Amino acid sequence: MSVVSGPFDLAIVGAGIVGLAHALAAAKRGKRVVVIDRDAQANGASIRNFGFITVTGQQRGACWERALRSRDVWVEIAEAAGIPILHRGLCVSARRPEAASVLAAFCETEMGAACRLLTRAEAERLVPQLAPEAASAVLWSPHEVRVESRTAIPALARFLEQYHGVTMLRSTLVKDATPPVIETTRGRIEAEAVIVCPGTDFQTLYPERIVAQGVTTCKLQMLRVDPGPAAGRFDAALMSDLGLVRYLGYAELPEAAALKRRLAEEQPAALENGVHLIVVRSADGSLVVGDSHHYGDTIDPFAPDSVDAIILDEFDAVLDLPERRVVERWTGTYASASDKLMFVDRPRDDVRIVVVTSGTGASTSFAIAEEVIGELFGSSRPLA
Ligand SMILES: Cc1cc2nc3c(=O)[nH]c(=O)nc-3n(C[C@H](O)[C@H](O)[C@H](O)COP(=O)(O)OP(=O)(O)OC[C@H]3O[C@@H](n4cnc5c(N)ncnc54)[C@H](O)[C@@H]3O)c2cc1C
Numbered sequence: 001m002s003v004v005s006g007p008f009d010l011a012i013v014g015a016g017i018v019g020l021a022h023a024l025a026a027a028k029r030g031k032r033v034v035v036i037d038r039d040a041q042a043n044g045a046s047i048r049n050f051g052f053i054t055v056t057g058q059q060r061g062a063c064w065e066r067a068l069r070s071r072d073v074w075v076e077i078a079e080a081a082g083i084p085i086l087h088r089g090l091c092v093s094a095r096r097p098e099a100a101s102v103l104a105a106f107c108e109t110e111m112g113a114a115c116r117l118l119t120r121a122e123a124e125r126l127v128p129q130l131a132p133e134a135a136s137a138v139l140w141s142p143h144e145v146r147v148e149s150r151t152a153i154p155a156l157a158r159f160l161e162q163y164h165g166v167t168m169l170r171s172t173l174v175k176d177a178t179p180p181v182i183e184t185t186r187g188r189i190e191a192e193a194v195i196v197c198p199g200t201d202f203q204t205l206y207p208e209r210i211v212a213q214g215v216t217t218c219k220l221q222m223l224r225v226d227p228g229p230a231a232g233r234f235d236a237a238l239m240s241d242l243g244l245v246r247y248l249g250y251a252e253l254p255e256a257a258a259l260k261r262r263l264a265e266e267q268p269a270a271l272e273n274g275v276h277l278i279v280v281r282s283a284d285g286s287l288v289v290g291d292s293h294h295y296g297d298t299i300d301p302f303a304p305d306s307v308d309a310i311i312l313d314e315f316d317a318v319l320d321l322p323e324r325r326v327v328e329r330w331t332g333t334y335a336s337a338s339d340k341l342m343f344v345d346r347p348r349d350d351v352r353i354v355v356v357t358s359g360t361g362a363s364t365s366f367a368i369a370e371e372v373i374g375e376l377f378g379s380s381r382p383l384a
Pocket residue numbers: 013014015016017018019036037038039042043044045046047048049050051052053054172173174175197198199200201204205220221222290291331332333334355356358359360361362363364
């Protein structure tokens with residue numbers, strides 16, 4: 001016996017952003033969709049991230065283009081889905097001349113066409129808390145939007161249910177996904193096709209196929225910071241020198257080599273712990289700050305204070321907020337692979353496995369989903 005009435009055109013395993021993005025793309029085509037998740041509420045990478053829909057800095061080519069398209073979809077659905085956009089754009093501050101050279105080179109690429117270097121006065125207007133040594137070279141990107149993931153993902157799921165007629169089935173593990181039969185812990189579901197979006201669960205469905213992609217898991221430490229009573233408003237996402245050697249849109253530019261050498265000498269602990277700085281603001285004025293990157297096949301549950309201290313050192317180098325106070329800490333994990341940012345696997349004609357193997361899922365999933373649904377259902381463009 002099944003707990004939902006079908007049959008469905010499409011069953012999606014996983015109600016993170018990857019699964020929900022596929023549900024949206026399929027529902028827009030009029031498909032009957034069921035999304036199945038083992039958790040009672042969203043709890044994976046998709047609610048633990050910055051909610052920072054990043055375009056500038058994504059790897060040149062497909063990833064950058066997918067980020068632009070996905071940003072448009074976030075903006076399109078935000079109002080109807082009740083997802084506030086908390087701020088727009090990105091400031092990347094360069095404290096070292098080598099970092100300023102990367103920013104200047106980035107502006108010369110096609111990805112930098114809509115970006116520009118700010119004057120010190122402009123930078124200080126946009127982020128008044130910038131430390132003086134962080135305000136001399138600042139890149140402005142207009143592309144980014146920021147949502148509060150821990151409320152945005154549940155809001156997106158509700159929007160899919162209420163506005164697009166998607167069936168959401170929670171607290172239900174999918175044990176086998178071989179269309180037309182989907183075996184779950186709450187009975188059988190019938191669907192013509194399945195898309196498996198399992199996040200970091202590489203073992204339950206099609207494990208041989210997923211493991212063959214060379215996947216591992218990345219753990220990240222995150223902080224929420226109260227900026228203090230006199231902090232003023234903070235109106236764009238902020239990144240710093242360390243991000244320029246991690247984000248491939250900058251890191252793959254030849255100019256990044258000199259910055260990497262200098263950072264290896266001056267901030268080796270940051271590089272060893274995969275620390276870079278992203279700061280975004282929430283509706284209550286608090287700042288979401290991160291992060292670090294540690295890799296392993298089984299992720300330990302520990303979040304050393306020494307790693308948080310490295311993140312906060314970078315925060316303090318860039319922002320002049322002497323009364324800041326950490327008010328919350330958490331870790332998140334995402335799938336990772338050394339040779340790809342994402343993959344779509346096709347174990348059968350009626351099954352796709354979609355995994356984002358990098359920290360780009362919030363920024364690219366809507367576009368990936370449009371491509372996958374277009375290919376699965378036979379046309380490359382989604383219906384409006
Ligand atoms: C701390 C952190 C910061 C990040 N920062 C950014 C950022 O700034 N920008 C950006 O674009 N991305 C960022 N990311 C990456 C982004 O969050 C991920 O790429 C994205 O959330 C992955 O989405 P997902 O749907 O694959 O995974 P998840 O959100 O983990 O969802 C997978 C779901 O599948 C379910 N599931 C798995 N197997 C089964 C099964 N057999 N049956 C039923 N349910 C199943 C799980 O319960 C889970 O709910 C960050 C990630 C983290 C952790």
